[in-house]
Amino acid sequence: MIDVIALLKSLINCQSITPVQAGALDLAQELLSKAGFTVQRLPAGEVDNLWATDNACPRALLAGHIDVVPPGDETAWHSAPFIAEERDGYIYGRGAADMKAGVAAMLCAATRLRQQGINGIAILLTSDEEGPALHGTRHVVEWWQKNNEECIDYAIVGEPTCEEFFGDTIKTGRRGSLTARIIVHGQQTHVAYPHRGDNPNHQLINALETMRQNWPPCLTAEASSAPSTGFQVVSLKSGAGANNITPASATATINFRYAPADDPAQLQQTLESSLTQTTGKNWTCDWEHSAEPFFTATDSVLVHALQEEIDKVTGRRPALSTGGGTSDGRFLRTICRELVEFGPRNETIHAPNERVGIEEVRQLATIYEKTVQGLLLSKN
Known part of the structure; x- marks a missing residue:
């Protein structure tokens, strides 16, 4: 034994x-x-x-x-x-x-x-x-x-x-796991002349704040007693190497942990719609679907x-x-x-x-x- x-x-x-x-x-x-x-x-x-x-x-x-x-x-x-x-x-x-x-x-x-x-x-x-x-x-x-x-x-x-x-x-x-790496593109300039550039940090912050305020969106009703679907901002990165320059781009990584009844395609659409509403076309997003629920x-x-x-x-x-x-x-x-x-x-x-x-x-x-x-x- x-x-x-x-x-x-x-x-x-x-x-x-x-x-x-x-x-x-x-x-x-x-x-x-x-x-x-x-x-x-x-x-x-x-x-x-x-x-x-x-x-x-x-x-x-x-x-x-x-x-x-x-x-x-x-x-x-x-x-x-x-x-x-x-x-x-x-x-x-x-x-x-x-x-x-x-x-x-x-x-x-x-x-x-x-x-x-x-x-x-x-x-x-x-x-x-x-x-x-x-x-x-x-x-x-x-x-x-x-x-x-x-x-x-x-x-x-x-x-x-x-x-x-x-x-x-x-x-x-x-729950499933869905990760997005977002890059918002802007125009680098001197911080003293912001009208000459387009600060991507402000756009990214606005997009994430819109998601936070409107969360959760109207998704499929949960039938499995799982914790509700939510998202978390995992990391933020930007900067041009000096304190007197606005950056050309800003990056955020976010993660959705989604319940079995929810559709990851709908989560993706919800985020991308928020990005378009707040930043126009000035963004790209790469998705990683690492776990099915x-x-x-x-x-x-x-x-x-x-x-x-x-x-x-x-x-x-x-x-x-x-x-x-x-x-x-x-x-x-x-x-x-x-x-x-x-x-x-x-x-x-x-x-x-x-x-x-x-x-x-x-x-x-x-x-x-x-x-x-x-x-x-x-x-x-």
């Missing part, structure tokens, strides 16, 4: 900063192979990915990432970020919560189910979730679509979803099964949420009928002294095991 805490420590000790897997996928492959899984490595670019099945047609997918963000200022850590330390009921180290705890729990759950003779399980691990996410889960999904016609019934992504207490939150979806119905089989097991193990009935940033669920949604995210508390993710509770990791492995067990046995 695999000790989930010992496995978690071994994973933390792998310095797997995106996109380097640093032995973490090798460790997972060895463990899964010994348990009887067929393991494939699916590298792309600098990224390594792992796909494992028990040789049956997969009906339940456990998915996660072994890559982590850099530790930052290591003097802010009370222990070495890539040497797992057990202290006061917690395991400390970079990636402890995001998301090597989820990976360790999934690997343990999968091997336990294999020992019970339960088939239909797949494991997907990537080293490109915290980075550009171009060659990780996206690549594996494209590979799956080329080789399979059927969708997978259920998928659990082991992201850290819980807020105050372990077991308090399941993510049943995420996804949503699993709150009364779905997977949501109900996971809620029941969380309640049994923790005594808590988890809330269902679609808040937060993007995840690899945006790619898996295309090959999975029902998809949720559930993992440990997220209070210290990406921060110094990242940690995860020892007991919650043990409980997480049990919840994964029992949820998948119930789903697969009920399908037989």
